[in-house]
Amino acid sequence: MKKSNFVAMILGTIGMVFFALGMCMALIEEWGMFHQGIVSGVIGLVIFLITLIVWRRMEGKEPIKLSGKTVGTVVLAIFGALLLGIGMSLCMVFGKMILGVVIGLVGIVALLMLIPLTKGLK
Numbered sequence: 001m002k003k004s005n006f007v008a009m010i011l012g013t014i015g016m017v018f019f020a021l022g023m024c025m026a027l028i029e030e031w032g033m034f035h036q037g038i039v040s041g042v043i044g045l046v047i048f049l050i051t052l053i054v055w056r057r058m059e060g061k062e063p064i065k066l067s068g069k070t071v072g073t074v075v076l077a078i079f080g081a082l083l084l085g086i087g088m089s090l091c092m093v094f095g096k097m098i099l100g101v102v103i104g105l106v107g108i109v110a111l112l113m114l115i116p117l118t119k120g121l122k
Helices: 003-027 034-059 068-092 097-112 114-119
Strands: none
Touching: 003 034, 068 097, 068 114, 097 114
């Protein structure tokens, strides 16, 4: 394993722990830690950003340039993930199975559209 991949794996794991714990803190009402959960989640996201920057530097790659395609890809990824999460919530929490499955499938299709968008078709 390359050193850059190992560092990215460790930083990514730390970021994921903060992000996941923040999500639990914010969404489990019994804990009563909504604001602390938001802070923990944001810390996790910042660690993810640091991981990306550190990994690209260690690999000798140039920084990511913001273009319309990059912004569109990020927006599509966020949109797809939110739709998938909304669909799951509708099924599991609110008992609206059919609506949740339909919205979740739309989210999955949106996420699948990322593959040809980023890698292209050959």
